[in-house]
Amino acid sequence: QYQLVESGGGLVQPGGSLRLSCAASGFTLDDYAVGWFRQAPGKEREGISCISRGDGSISYLGSVQGRFTMSRDNAKNAVYLEMNSLKPEDSADYYCRAKASCVYLTDYDVLSLTSWGQGTQVTVSS
Secondary structure, three states, rough: EEEEEEEEEEEEEEOOOOOEEEEEEOOOHOOOOEEEHHHHHHOOEEEEEEEEOOOOOOOOOOOOOOOOOEEEEHHHHHHEEEEEOOOOOHHHEEEEEOOOOOOOOOHHOOOOOOOOOEEEEEEEEE
16 A cells, blocks of 8 residues: 655746646655656656655656756655746656666666556647
């Protein structure tokens, strides 16, 4: 019954903002590195950000760096992704997963603690 639930997606205009949430249940999210991923229709899943367990350092995909900000709220057992200056190419389903580390943004080392959830859909369009 370990679970990660994404929320906060929606429809926004280009240049708009959204804040996505990743809420954990059944385990302590602070014990793990956590990655955000997205997948657009017909495209492969890509890792876009990762927050480390130890020093809390954060890595971003180049295309989102400077626009997206990842953070933790350990009291709420959650991780967030603040997305600003959204572009149509940001449209995708967004997912979070616990990861072994943030050495890479890719999903090769996501932990089987949970599986891929339903995600939350982000649509950036006029």
